[in-house]
Amino acid sequence: MATLSGAGSIFEVAEAENEAVPSYSTGSPRRRRRIRWWRLVVLLLAGAYFLIPIYAGIKFSLQNVEGHFSFQAYRALPSAPGFTGALTLSLELAVATMVVSTLLMVPTAIYVHIRLPQLRRVLDVVTVMPIVIPPIVLIVGVLGAFPEWARASPYLLSFMYVILAMPFVYRSLDAGLGAIDLKTLTEASRSLGGNWIKTLWRVILPNIRPALLSATVLTLALVFGEYTMASLDLWTTIPVWIVQFSISSDGPVQVAASMLGLVGTWILLIAVVSLDRSQSRRSHRKLGA
Amino acid sequence: MSSSEVAASDASTSVLGSGAATLNNNSRLRRVLRRSEPTFAIAPFLIYAFLGLGIPSLAVVYQAFHAQTGGWTLYNIRLVTHGVFLVGFENSIKLGLISSIVPGILGVFLAYAIQTSHSNVLRRLTSTASGVLANFGGINLTFMFIATLGSTGILTYWLHDIGINLANFGFNLFTFSGVLFVYMYFQLPLMVLVITPALGGLRPSWREAAENMGASSWSYWRHVGIPVLMPSILGGMLLLFGSAFAAYATAESLTLGLVALSPIQIGNFLNGNVIAGETHVGYAIAFGMLIILTVTMVLYSLVRKRASKWLR
Numbered sequence: 001m002a003t004l005s006g007a008g009s010i011f012e013v014a015e016a017e018n019e020a021v022p023s024y025s026t027g028s029p030r031r032r033r034r035i036r037w038w039r040l041v042v043l044l045l046a047g048a049y050f051l052i053p054i055y056a057g058i059k060f061s062l063q064n065v066e067g068h069f070s071f072q073a074y075r076a077l078p079s080a081p082g083f084t085g086a087l088t089l090s091l092e093l094a095v096a097t098m099v100v101s102t103l104l105m106v107p108t109a110i111y112v113h114i115r116l117p118q119l120r121r122v123l124d125v126v127t128v129m130p131i132v133i134p135p136i137v138l139i140v141g142v143l144g145a146f147p148e149w150a151r152a153s154p155y156l157l158s159f160m161y162v163i164l165a166m167p168f169v170y171r172s173l174d175a176g177l178g179a180i181d182l183k184t185l186t187e188a189s190r191s192l193g194g195n196w197i198k199t200l201w202r203v204i205l206p207n208i209r210p211a212l213l214s215a216t217v218l219t220l221a222l223v224f225g226e227y228t229m230a231s232l233d234l235w236t237t238i239p240v241w242i243v244q245f246s247i248s249s250d251g252p253v254q255v256a257a258s259m260l261g262l263v264g265t266w267i268l269l270i271a272v273v274s275l276d277r278s279q280s281r282r283s284h285r286k287l288g289a
Numbered sequence: 290m291s292s293s294e295v296a297a298s299d300a301s302t303s304v305l306g307s308g309a310a311t312l313n314n315n316s317r318l319r320r321v322l323r324r325s326e327p328t329f330a331i332a333p334f335l336i337y338a339f340l341g342l343g344i345p346s347l348a349v350v351y352q353a354f355h356a357q358t359g360g361w362t363l364y365n366i367r368l369v370t371h372g373v374f375l376v377g378f379e380n381s382i383k384l385g386l387i388s389s390i391v392p393g394i395l396g397v398f399l400a401y402a403i404q405t406s407h408s409n410v411l412r413r414l415t416s417t418a419s420g421v422l423a424n425f426g427g428i429n430l431t432f433m434f435i436a437t438l439g440s441t442g443i444l445t446y447w448l449h450d451i452g453i454n455l456a457n458f459g460f461n462l463f464t465f466s467g468v469l470f471v472y473m474y475f476q477l478p479l480m481v482l483v484i485t486p487a488l489g490g491l492r493p494s495w496r497e498a499a500e501n502m503g504a505s506s507w508s509y510w511r512h513v514g515i516p517v518l519m520p521s522i523l524g525g526m527l528l529l530f531g532s533a534f535a536a537y538a539t540a541e542s543l544t545l546g547l548v549a550l551s552p553i554q555i556g557n558f559l560n561g562n563v564i565a566g567e568t569h570v571g572y573a574i575a576f577g578m579l580i581i582l583t584v585t586m587v588l589y590s591l592v593r594k595r596a597s598k599w600l601r
Contacts, residue, residue, distance in 0.1 A: 042402040043411075046477070050422070053474070056436035056443045108334040116327055125590055126338050131528055132582050132589070133342065134535030136552045137575040140559060141345025144352050144572065163341035168420065175486075218420050227427040227538035228552075232559050243428045243542065255436065258429035262421070269417040 054262065061256035073256035080253055086241035089154060093237065094223040096158040098216050101165050106212070109173040110204055113182055120174075127170040130163050138163070139229040154235050161229075165222050169215040176211025213272045221265040346579060353576035357569055365573035373549055374570075378577060381534055381551040384465070388472040389529035395473075396480025397488075397522055403481070404488050416485075419478035426475050427538030434471050434543075438462050463544055471543060472536065476529050483528060487521035520592050527589040531582055551578050 064070035077083060112119050130138075142160060143151060150156050185207065189199040205212070227239040236244065238261070242254045356362040368374065403415050437444045438455070439462060448455060460466050491514060499509040537552035544553075551574050558571030 039402040039406060042398050043406070046399050046402075049477075050418070050474070052444060053433040053437045057433040059443065060432075060436040104333060104337055108331060111327075111330040116331065119331065123334075125586075126342075128528065128589070129338075129342050129586075132531035132535075132586055133346065134531075134537065134552055134575075134578060134582075136535070136537045136555050137349055137578055138342070138345045140555060140571060140575050141348040141352075143559075145344050145348030160341060162337070166338075168424070171482075214417075214420065218424065221421050221424045225424055225427065225429065227542075228556075231538075232556065239427055239429070239538075254428075255432045258432055262425060262429060266418060266421045269421060270414065273413055273417055 054259070057255055057259045058263070061252045061259050063252055073252040074260075076253050077256055077260075080245065082236065082241055082245065083257075086236050086238050089235065090224055090238040093154060093158045093161065094220050096155055097161040097165065097223050098219050100158065101162045101169055101219055102212070102216070104162065105166070105169050105173060105215075106205075107200075109170060109177060110182075110200065113174075113177045114186060123170065123174075127166045129166075131167050135160075135164060135226070135228045136232070139232050143233065151233075154233075157226075157230055157233055157235060157237070161219070161223055161226065164226065164229075165215075165219045168218045168222070172211045172215040172218065173208065176208040180207045210273060214269060217265065217269045217272055220268075224261050224265070349572055349575045349579060352569055352572035355569060357567070365569050366576070368570055369573040369577055374551075374554060374574060374577075377549045377551045377554045377574070378581070380465075380549050381578075382581065384468065384472070384550065385530045385534035388469050388476055388533040389526045391469075392473050392476035392480050393522060393526035393529055396477050396525070397484055397518070399477065400481045400484045400488055404485065415481065419482045422478040423475055423482055426536060428542040430471060430474055430539055431542040434462060434467075434474075438467075438470075465548065468540055468543055468548065471539060472533055475536075475539075476533060479532060480525050480529060483525040484518075484521060487518055491517065524589055524592045527585055527592065531585055534578070534582065534585075 061073050062069055062071065064072045108123075112123055138160060142156065146156065150159075182204070185203050186199055189203045194203070224238055226237070227243065230237040231240045231243070238257065242257055245254050353365055354361055354363070356364060403412060406412070434442075436442055439445065445455065460470075462471070495513050495517075496509055499513055504512070535552060537556060540548065540550050541553050541556060555571045555574050555578075558568055558574070
């Protein structure tokens with residue numbers, strides 16, 4: 001195409017842009033406006049449905065006993081009976097889950113992408129199982145089958161949380177690995193004399209960092225939100241504590257804990273994603289691309 | 290990896306690499322190692338998945354057919370296929386179906402609206418929110434909706450101010466309709482997560498081709514868009530079915546365990562809310578759920594096979 005006239009090359013660029021950004025609005029301006037109007041209604045309705053309950057929760061947690069605005073609930077949270085113990089347990093479980101999940105899923109996902117692409121469908125099906133098999137069935141089976149020493153440890157929960165996180169972790173990694181040219185990268189690294197560990201550590205992992213980070217944050221969200229398994233395994237993690245505390249004393253304190261968890265995770269995830277975007281953009285600029 | 294592929298990659302290494310001589314020295318050992326490498330590499334994952342998914346499922350099946358005193362029995366199975374437990378299955382399937390079809394369809398519209406908005410900020414906000422909200426549920430969700438739609442909730446007040454009383458429409462947060470409405474809060478994000486890649490697979494060139502041949506927007510969707518997306522939409526809905534069917538924490542905290550749903554019934558047996566010594570009935574209910582979900586999974590993999598044909 002480079003040998004063609006100037007007009008031809010402009011056409012080429014225009015078409016390339018069309019390919020890169022899926023464009024759905026090639027029709028007349030009138031239809032375009034109609035689609036936009038329709039889209040606005042859908043987005044507004046969804047926004048209302050998702051944001052009003054969050055607003056209601058936050059508003060409720062910011063009320064004192066007389067119904068006035070106050071940070072009382074958030075101030076009372078750290079000293080609420082049992083809160084620190086539950087928080088410590090949840091944090092320990094979260095760290096264990098994230099470490100095991102990363103060590104297990106990252107090498108597997110990378111290996112399957114490079115060497116065994118035909119196994120991707122098998123992995124797709126296996127990693128979707130934890131959404132389909134109810135956590136309650138899994139924990140019932142675990143409590144019925146696992147030996148005494150395993151059931152006595154809270155880390156049994158971490159063991160199962162790795163399973164529960166699989167659908168989100170694997171999908172995130174799968175998308176991240178699919179977005180980079182893994183084959184070229186590894187071949188380049190290998191031909192420059194890098195061994196597998198070096199390739200993994202210095203080439204692949206930095207390239208899938210956004211996927212890795214969002215998988216980690218989603219795991220964190222899962223551990224801090226999981227109630228079924230923890231309550232049936234009789235461990236007081238944060239969600240279980242919130243339920244117990246709400247039975248013993250009602251008030252906005254447990255709502256404050258819930259809202260902190262939800263909004264905190266969301267902000268953390270947005271921060272991770274946008275931080276990484278801006279960083280990769282900067283490195284692109286440095287390369288002059 | 291087949292042996293011919295191994296040989297080919299060996300050959301390419303010896304051509305490209307500097308170590309042709311060293312390769313010959315221990316090439317047989319290497320070949321053995323190479324051939325077993327895939328097995329070793331994938332083994333930890335498969336073992337973990339078997340321990341965490343396979344063993345518990347097998348244990349549920351085993352215990353469902355055993356009496357508390359040991360020994361095989363069909364008593365538990367016979368018990369859970371009658372009476373209140375059968376109603377529990379029916380309610381769970383009904384809830385699963387409705388809360389997979391409704392959020393399934395709405396989720397497609399929402400994902401399409403987000404995708405065609407061309408706003409990176411919006412896309413980033415919604416994709417992160419989908420991930421967080423799809424994992425959200427249980428008591429936290431219940432609190433939020435009580436603060437929104439409970440008798441003193443803010444939306445109840447707002448609607449009251451403009452003269453709408455939700456109770457007149459038969460809506461009550463703590464019954465079936467309420468559970469359905471609340472489930473959408475994690476079902477819709479899950480659908481958006483699942484369907485977005487499929488929407489990305491709709492090529493603009495298909496639309497242009499359809500338009501060049503004089504197709505209207507409606508006939509494009511009728512003859513191209515919807516048929517291409519259909520397997521993915523159905524696959525997503527089956528996932529939503531599994532997720533709604535399985536949800537325990539939300540239903541339990543919202544209805545205080547009073548609506549007959551299979552997961553709540555299992556929880557009751559395990560918590561000892563029912564006569565002690567009948568935990569195996571709980572296993573039998575779990576077994577019933579596994580059967581229903583196996584059927585769901587088989588459907589899902591069939592549908593997925595069709596979906597991947599188009600979206601490559």
